[in-house]
Amino acid sequence: MTARLRAAVARRFGVDTRALAALRVSLAALVLVDLCLRARFLTAFYTDAGLLPRSLLFEQYGTISRLSIHAVSGAAWVQAVLFLVTALAALAMLAGYRTTLATVVTGVLLASLHYRNPLVLNSGDTLLRMLFLWGVFLPLGERWSVDALRDGETDSRRVASVATAGVLVQVVVVYSTNALLKLRGERWLAGDAIRYVLELDMFTVLLGDVLADFPALLVAFDRLWLAMLVASVLLLVLTGCLRAAFAGLFVAMHAGMLASMQLGLFPLVSIAALLPFLPGAVWDRIPGWQHVPGLRSLPASRYARRVEGALPLVALPAMPSTVVRWTRRVVPVVLVVLLAGMLVWNAASVGVVDATAAGPVTESPEPRWSMFAPVPASTDYWVVAPGQLASGGSVDAFHGEAVSWDEPPDVAGSYPSARWRKYVANLRGADPAVAGGFADYLCTRWNGGHDVEVTSVAVFVVEQQVRLDGPNPTERVELAAKNCSSQ
Template identity: 45%
Template sequence: MTVREHLGARLGADARGLAAFRIALGTVLIVDLALRSRGLTAFYTDEGVLPRSTLAELYPVFSRYSLHAVSGEGWAVALLFLLAAAVAASLAVGYRTRAAALLSLVLVASLQARNPLVLNAGDTLLWQLLALACLLPLGRRWSVDAVRRTRRDGRRSGDRDGGASEVDRVTGFAPALLLTFVVVLYLSNGLVKLRGDAWPGGTAVPQVFRLEHLYGPLGGALAGADGLLTVGTYAWLGLVLTSPLLLLFAGRARTALAGAFVAAHLSMALTLAIGVFPLVSVAALLPFFPPRVWDAIGHSLEGPAERLRGAAAAGSAAVAAGLPAVPGPLRDRSGPGRVRRRLPEGIAAVLLVSLLAWNAMALGLVAAPAPVADAADPTENRWDMFAPNPPNTASLVLATAETADGGARDALHGDPVARNRTPSDARAYPSARWRKYLAAMPADPADDRDARLGAYLCERAAAAGDEPVERVTVSFVYVDVALGEPRGEPTAVEVVEREC
């Protein structure tokens, strides 16, 4: 095997793996929109906790360029949600793939800019993967675009072929950038973990599962299983530190390692309430799987794929029949056609060098040049998830709406509660978005976030019951749950008190 073939086998990707990445990415976008829609009014309209006036005060650039900040009405934001879902579906099925990826990136960036106070690591990873997707030929296989291209060219593209031919292998700077990005993310996080005591000492994951506000559907079932969670600590630390092997291995070894990462992220999705981060991570790992995996999947799906191919072809023909003829893409090997083909590769090459340099600066391995340090501090923009040590304080919330008849409701959850609630009655947050927003609220904000939160909760609590709401109070409740120490007494800090 030549050096070029060796590099292509490790830094390239199977076109079907990129197709799976595309499908997963489109699906995650739809899931993310569905989860965000539960807080559409609360987080993205002028009736919610961050009206456009407050956004303009806190983040003037985001306010100026976010499409979602053009209108503060719920119906307008809902239309943008529906548009984003339609574009994500187009990306998933591979229709006008590159345009769908680019438009999805624009809409995701706009949505995230509308309320930066509810963002987490999964949101950052999502838009970055979308940016990389714009540089990749994601519609080459398993897509409507591939069916349309086959019909136009009058020949089969090889989708029924059980093996991976040369045309199935995508090489160059663009796939190398995607694979390197994923490995750098894991490795940099692992190196930061080594700078603390909890991960090398085996106590990190047991500590995470003492944080009740992070419990997912099955999180409570693992609380107290410290022996198993200690094994999980060392297993995850070992995985992230050996992540460069994803680029060095091939065949079964790469399949096993990538599969271990996927299994770990799926376990996170079931046990921790950390948004779409685990699902985005699984999508990013799919291009690592070698051809034999996609051969097996393609063989098992051959029948359904043929039916889908026929339906896509029929639908494409029906659409084409109702539209005026449009010239096909340029096929020449010079001029604009060549530039359009080579531009993504040039951008990917620059980004690959930038990725390695930025993360070296973020980890302190090299000093940041003055122009870079003046613009942004790389050390403040690294992948620190639960690193170097997880927090040892659980954060819960008390949000009480007192009604005119002497009763009370939980202003966030909507159900009846005791009127005089003690810190021990504190509850987890309704969603990961609410947790991020409330955690970002300082105890004494200089802006009107506390007033807007109080006003919104007054309306929310009134809508949840029949009695008028007289007053809303919100307190953060902190509990020391450090591993090896007795559980501390809950301490409440009031951040909102508003007459409704």
């Protein structure tokens, strides 16, 4: 009986080593893409000349922000160097070169980057950090990696551990938490939640504009998605082809989000998180490195020697046998505690357990995985930043155009990126000093790049209530006003 139970648990909480390799490649690639996207606004988001100088960061976010390596300096060149180091670590992780070390360095620098400016983060960033946390304890470099070529690729096809259980449960917790929150919202139960989301022009792109014209189809998607979230625990219960099919359905839904809504990297991070659920039958259809054209006739040992000669050997100090032995005993215990803490925290965030009885949690934490729940947003908004020119005219200091309060032809396109939209969303409920930082930045940016200076800047959001059966009223909300000449 015990053997059968162990086998059943291993089938559900074990992960194919090729799936872990695919997870490694996906996470590293996502970090590289994310760095490229963030680098476009490096000065605005991560320097003292930007939206959130370190003085304001420390004032608003306290101790946690001081742990950020990126907060050591407010200079743009320091941030550029840190971006480069993170990219190099991610490239090493992508190739599977000193995989564990590369994963640790990439994960630490990624978390540091996130804590440097929490105002531009979304649920995808949180999930990405959690995947890195579990990834440190997973054999991500056992297949399809430089490490595997050097050490000899293992025949192991499956690994089951507390860490594999953790990464699988983490994904189900995200979906289950979101399901509980959605079930508390009338619109999700009524079937019109996705219709409201796609009526928000600040989110809707590409396919979303087409789908918005088919309300009956959106109701079907609403019901299907809610049912999938409620049944997401089946990702752990099912095995084999049924698990692969169910995970594939989630992948398809996230791909639909990517094609219809401006959500940054969230859909791609979610797809990467689903890779460990794919069983060996899926990966058996994917050829190994030895089948890649040009490498087919190159023996693994010979290729490994070439790799070893071409890349520097990062030699780590050998730990004493006693330390190794205790590490093997302690790490699983730590991971069990981490897994239990994660479950309690998320249960407390949705009120399933009393937060006061949740150990270190002293008050009800905010749900991490709300994602359009319990009620999807029903307000579009765009930024208008009228600036008074020294010459006597006016200009929108954010867009560099004439001031207009009308709805932009493309609200989503009026934001430079999804992170800018997230920043503006967070401004609406933030301390006035944070919005003041936005106005200061607009003053500095305009006056540093134009011959005619602005003497003052005000920051407004124009809020537009979305109604399915009537006109959408608008309201101007002033967030900040600054005298640029006093800077």
